[in-house]
Amino acid sequence: MPISDDVILDDLKSAKLVFAASDKTVDCTETDTVLNVAKSNGIVIPSGCTFGVCGTCKVKKKSGQVHMIHNGGISDEDIEDGYILACCSNPVGTVEVDI
């Protein structure tokens, strides 16, 4: 298990993103978006608008909770099926995505 040398500031809540298909686990904060964390760790999630409209960045969430504020780019059905828009989803605690 890798030892994290991240400094977590007091006013930021830590979170963790598990990219299951990429076999990568990344420490982040609850203010990061899934898309940005993926990008800065070399994981490609196709994206377009980056504000929750186009739906290009839709990924399947395997477990955990996100805080998602989208602008119509995902259907209620997809949300019920566990999909999220990576560009406008912030991880709450540990979140596992299928990418």
Ligand code: FES
């Ligand atoms: S990039 Fe358009 S909805 Fe996420």
